[in-house]
Amino acid sequence: MMNRILSPFAMVIALALSLVLTQPVMGSDPAPTPNTVNKVEKIADKAKVTVSPSPSSDEEMSKALTSKINKGSGDIIIRTSDLAVNNTAMISAEVKPKSVAKPSTKPVEKEVHTHHWTYFDGPGGPDNWGNLSKDNLACLKGKNQSPININIDRAVKAELNPIEFIYRASPLTIIDNGHTIMVNYGEGSNLMVDGRQYRLVQFHFHKPGEEAINGERSDMVAHLVHQHHDGSLAVVAVLLSTVKPVALRKYWWGEDAAKENALISTLWNNVPLVKGKAETPGVMIDINQILPTDRSYFTYMGSLTTPPCTENVLWLVLKNPIYISEAQVKNFDRIYPMNARPLQPKGDRLVKETK
Template identity: 70%
Template sequence: MKTISQSPRFIGMAAAFLSLLITGNALSSDSHEAPAPTAAATPATPKAKVAAPAVNDDQMSKALFEKISKGSGDIIIRTGDLPAGAAPSEVKPADKPKAAKLAVKPADKDAHDVHWSYVDGPGGPENWGNLSKDNLACSKGKTQSPININVDRAVKAELAPLEFLYRPSPLSIVDNGHTIMVNYGEGSNLLVDGRQYRLVQFHFHKPSEEAINGERTDMVAHLVHQHHDGSLAVVGVLMSTKKPSSVRKSWFGDDAVIENPMIQTLWNNIPLIKGKTEMPGVMIDVNQLLPADRNYFTYMGSLTTPPCSENVLWFVMKNPIYVSEEQVKNFDRIYPMNARPLQPKGDRLIKETRGS
């Protein structure tokens, strides 16, 4: 056992330290709580644990010298060195950080509570880029769609024909809250200039998003294709209720546009509940949405809905398909207007197939 030489200098230091500890103990006992009746009394409530019995000089001295005799290198008396019941129990501080987190959490919502729409306001087209960092192209992009196609400024060129390698598919239709969309089965492809894109889905806008010489048609169908490398190609098929005078019948004929059978099949099967996909067991053939004349305009653009991703190859058919006014009105009853405003063309090149 280690022997401690109790020199006058050491005893003096110890006495001074004991005096400070006893004074501190007296200060710590200065509270507004009534003291316990006796040191041996059993605490009646949790608060009685805080009011600890006083530590006398003999207990403090004994604890101090036992600490020194262990040769720990310091002479600080800790809670564990005092006799059982002589030290006050620790009171845990209030858990403030948790309260702070609860106060901050609701602030995380802000813009995410606003969903994009075609109506002017916080979620309108001019604010799409502010709703999410994923939508920055909607406001910062340089090659956005749709655009106005000025026929006089389009470059007439010998372009590769569009090969529509489409086959029938079971109908899978959904009202996604922005449009009526059809998810198309596998095996249908667009082949252009040796590059193949798979038809993924098609959907509708009213009026047409694209404008030809500043004019929009009643509606448009967008056929969305994807290459295996992830790049996109969209075919825009304009839809009109008015046939041009060159294809009208003679004066005794009927100029009214008859219903498009493909469109009527789709409208007949629109789900009653938004967001619910219906598969009614009906087969459809998307070839019925294509005009007989396959001439087209082409340019580089973007998706016309958030996130407005760019580098999308666009083909806009020069000639529309025809639908009845009643078919347009039926779509109007669900979506009166779901077309993005025209975007700046900038210095983009628009090409046009040479032909009618």
């Protein structure tokens, strides 16, 4: 009985003696060696996380950071792709030196100096219109350019449908656009040709007339620009001449006085003083006043006669000119002495003429 009681006690005493005998003498821990410090610092450097100046406390960012840490993959990098789509915070935990842009070894393209297009020889002249802008390539490479010389002997005589001019009066809106005098026409005026309706958009003037008939140009021409609802264009050319009409009769007491064209007079009286500024002087005009009585015509497919020289334009050149006075031509000449494009090759295009 006594042995059973003392046995556990003896065991406790034995254990206590064992701990005392095996405990080393207390002393200070040895200082870490320099190599150990360097290793610790390198590990700490790798674990550094740098956040951009605009840190976000967004829960998604926190989760992404935790996920990266849990993966235990070297440097900690958080990209915007790690965050929610609607998170706009830009975060980078990896510090990289800014790359210095090396000078390019490719030849530097020469700067293209754009010139304002003109009708005169030089960098902006007609021969260089196509080089001024890629939008003007048709001026250089187009195969169906305008204006052309219309050789009456080569034109095909045909039973062409008459042009229906459905014009009405419009408030005058006039502008000197730096190339010509142009009138923007109001809504509601149209022409019908071959079953297609075109709306009159604007009309403007050239001196001399751009299109030639048997090699001769008129004193001036008015171009009436129309547009179909599909975007295609039709231009009516009205020749303006100072040659007095044959209809003017001579009497023994003198000649019938040839009057100036009323519409042209109204336009010249209201030419704006400032180029590029549209004026609405509060007067009404009627485009019918510059249409000849005989409206037979030539027709062919061509282009606009100014940049960008857009092709697939239906041309309707009225065969009979209207009369304007020499004074009216001189007034335009004082603003634009010459604003006509040189004649373009006709090529194999077909020109038709009403019988």
